[in-house]
Amino acid sequence: MPGRRAFITGTSQGLGAFLATRLAEDGWKVTGLGRRPRTESSAAQAIDYIQADLSLPETVEELPALIGETPDLIVHSAVVYPSREISVPGWADLEGAFRVNALVPYRLTLDLLADKPQDHFTSCVVVNSEAICHADRQSGVYAASKAALRVLTTALAESCRSHNASVSTLLLGPLADPAKVADLRGIAERRGVSEAEITRLFLRKSNPDLVIESLIDFESCYRSVMYIADLGPVANGMMCRLDGGSAGSLI
Numbered sequence: 001m002p003g004r005r006a007f008i009t010g011t012s013q014g015l016g017a018f019l020a021t022r023l024a025e026d027g028w029k030v031t032g033l034g035r036r037p038r039t040e041s042s043a044a045q046a047i048d049y050i051q052a053d054l055s056l057p058e059t060v061e062e063l064p065a066l067i068g069e070t071p072d073l074i075v076h077s078a079v080v081y082p083s084r085e086i087s088v089p090g091w092a093d094l095e096g097a098f099r100v101n102a103l104v105p106y107r108l109t110l111d112l113l114a115d116k117p118q119d120h121f122t123s124c125v126v127v128n129s130e131a132i133c134h135a136d137r138q139s140g141v142y143a144a145s146k147a148a149l150r151v152l153t154t155a156l157a158e159s160c161r162s163h164n165a166s167v168s169t170l171l172l173g174p175l176a177d178p179a180k181v182a183d184l185r186g187i188a189e190r191r192g193v194s195e196a197e198i199t200r201l202f203l204r205k206s207n208p209d210l211v212i213e214s215l216i217d218f219e220s221c222y223r224s225v226m227y228i229a230d231l232g233p234v235a236n237g238m239m240c241r242l243d244g245g246s247a248g249s250l251i
């Protein structure tokens, strides 16, 4: 869709970098945001890049001016994964996770929608995780921050009704991110079995509640974002679930 503008967080690596790159390839003018310097970002050079730390309150105050006119598409993909090894997380880590994963998407969306002309439609896609359905001791903080995001997204959808905008959730299961794929490939090679078999074993162990045998590819996530964006206002409040069947879905 040539000429359309997108703003995406978390574009220095992982899913955010992929989405930003694919949008740019499809003719969108993309502004991405990551914490590391642009030179260390894996997103395509074609995207504008804002280097900022979303855990700092002043960043969110400054961002609307840096982004400029409210874009046609906003995607919140940035995430903090709290350490799974620390048994008692510090306050700074707890607050940082909730700020980046839940509070920033909420507050920034409100600010960008408030600045938007009423006749300009904006679609906002909030990336969430099936982790909200089954937390354990190690994933509890991450899952709780994403559960907060899910509730705040519903609140945003309510305010969109009067703002000619839609806010939707893209709820994802385990992704085929390059690091995870490389780890699984290495294990498969060492054990002399296929990558597909090791991936199945990994998923059964790490995500026993999912009915899923392979990792979710980034391209399917991109197509889901495009699907939501193309739906327009009717997508407001929608949850697009790409997770292979989350906890309880078969019960």
Ligand SMILES: NC(=O)c1ccc[n+]([C@@H]2O[C@H](COP(=O)([O-])OP(=O)(O)OC[C@H]3O[C@@H](n4cnc5c(N)ncnc54)[C@H](OP(=O)(O)O)[C@@H]3O)[C@@H](O)[C@H]2O)c1
Residues within 6 Å of the ligand: 009, 010, 011, 012, 013, 014, 015, 016, 033, 034, 035, 036, 037, 052, 053, 054, 055, 076, 077, 078, 079, 080, 100, 127, 128, 129, 130, 172, 173, 174, 175, 176, 177
């Ligand atoms: N990976 C999965 O299996 C999976 C499964 C379900 C859902 N999801 C969701 O998918 C989305 C993308 O996940 P991912 O695994 O692809 O992420 P990722 O590879 O860990 O990348 C996270 C991104 O967020 C940025 N970020 C983190 N803290 C930041 C901060 N304080 N300020 C600014 N930027 C910050 C990172 O920037 P820097 O690296 O430059 O700091 C990076 O660009 C997330 O919303 C996640 O919850 C992922």
